[in-house]
Amino acid sequence: MASSPETTPAESIAAAAIMQHGRLYTLPPPARHADIIRVIHHETGKPVGGDQGFVTDAGRFVGRKQAWRIANEAGQKIEPISCAPGILFSEHLW
Numbered sequence: 001m002a003s004s005p006e007t008t009p010a011e012s013i014a015a016a017a018i019m020q021h022g023r024l025y026t027l028p029p030p031a032r033h034a035d036i037i038r039v040i041h042h043e044t045g046k047p048v049g050g051d052q053g054f055v056t057d058a059g060r061f062v063g064r065k066q067a068w069r070i071a072n073e074a075g076q077k078i079e080p081i082s083c084a085p086g087i088l089f090s091e092h093l094w
Contacts, residue, residue: 012074013067014057016090020050024061030094054088064088 017026018036025036037048054067062070067088071078078092
């Protein structure tokens with residue numbers, strides 16, 4: 001009896017995140033990047049200038065463009081907002 005190929009669920013976007021000075025900052029949804037910026041500033045007392053992106057359910061940090069592709073491929077509902085298409089914002093998801 002032939003076995004059927006196993007399907008791997010698509011990776012999806014789990015949370016907004018910021019990578020700053022090699023450290024990953026993230027908060028659970030519905031936190032937005034602004035919420036994370038406040039946490040970083042409170043913790044460090046310094047301006048925030050890290051890379052804004054997202055964490056996937058596989059634990060990877062990805063930028064906004066890659067996050068858009070991942071969310072689309074995973075079938076996550078992306079709400080329309082008046083921002084550049086193909087670039088994911090937390091407002092698209094929650």
